Amino acid sequence: MKEKNLTEAYIQKISEINNIKLNFSLSDYKNFEVNPYILIIKSFKDNYARLTLYPISSKDLVKICLIGSNFQDNIIENLSIIFQDFEIIHTSGLIMKGNELYYECYLNLSLTDIKTKALEASLEKLKNKFRRIEIEKISLK
Numbered sequence: 190m191k192e193k194n195l196t197e198a199y200i201q202k203i204s205e206i207n208n209i210k211l212n213f214s215l216s217d218y219k220n221f222e223v224n225p226y227i228l229i230i231k232s233f234k235d236n237y238a239r240l241t242l243y244p245i246s247s248k249d250l251v252k253i254c255l256i257g258s259n260f261q262d263n264i265i266e267n268l269s270i271i272f273q274d275f276e277i278i279h280t281s282g283l284i285m286k287g288n289e290l291y292y293e294c295y296l297n298l299s300l301t302d303i304k305t306k307a308l309e310a311s312l313e314k315l316k317n318k319f320r321r322i323e324i325e326k327i328s329l330k
Contacts, residue, residue, distance in 0.1 A: 194254050194291075194293060195254075195281050195284060195291050195293050196230050196231060196281065197231045197232075198228060198229060198231065198295065198327050199228075199327065199330040200227065200228050200229070200248055200249070200327060200328060200330060201226065201227050201229060201330055202225065202227075203221060203224065203225060203244070215227075218244070220244040221244045223244070224244035224246050225246065225248075226244070226245050226246065226248055226329065227242055227243065227244055228242070228243040228244075228245050228279070228295065229242055230295070241279060243279060243295075245278065247297065247299065248329040249300070249327065249328040250278065250296060250297055250298060250299065250328075251299070251300060251305065251308075251324060252293065252294070252295050252323075252324075252325040253292075253293065253294050253295075253296065253308075253322075253324055253325075254291075254292075254293050254321070254323040254325065255291070255292040255293070255312075255319045255321070256289055256292075256319060256320060256321040257290055257318055257320045257321070258288050258290065258320070261318065264283075264290075265283065267315060267318075268292065270311075271308070271311040271312065271315075272294065274304070274307075275297070275298055275308065277294050277295070277296060277297075278294075278295040278297055279295045280292075280293065280294040280295075281293040281294070289320075290319075296308075299326075300324070300326045305324075309324065312324070
């Protein structure tokens with residue numbers, strides 16, 4: 190059985206967003222009018238569900254998921270250095286779940302982008318600090 194991540198996400202065309210019943214209009218927000226897609230991030234706990242919506246211009250992006258228990262004081266500094274050259278759309282921050290540290294972030298980056306190779310090489314250097322490192326493509330549903 191695959192381990193559950195902190196969040197799930199997908200991208201949807203803004204023109205199709207009427208399928209979700211929300212008590213507000215996205216047209217009231219400038220960035221939702223100028224971008225053709227919306228990144229929808231879902232987070233579930235026992236007592237709540239949270240949706241976070243981001244207007245985006247691309248129909249695909251990258252999600253990074255890091256899980257581990259062998260974390261050290263310099264982990265935040267290492268992550269900051271790795272991600273400083275990328276546009277972070279959303280981050281979970283560092284979350285303790287049981288005895289493990291979780292970190293997820295969504296980057297405005299395509300898997301086909303040349304910068305992805307540099308990202309993969311940087312994350313490879315952290316493999317001794319995290320038991321799981323995933324790079325996932327999030328694309329139009």
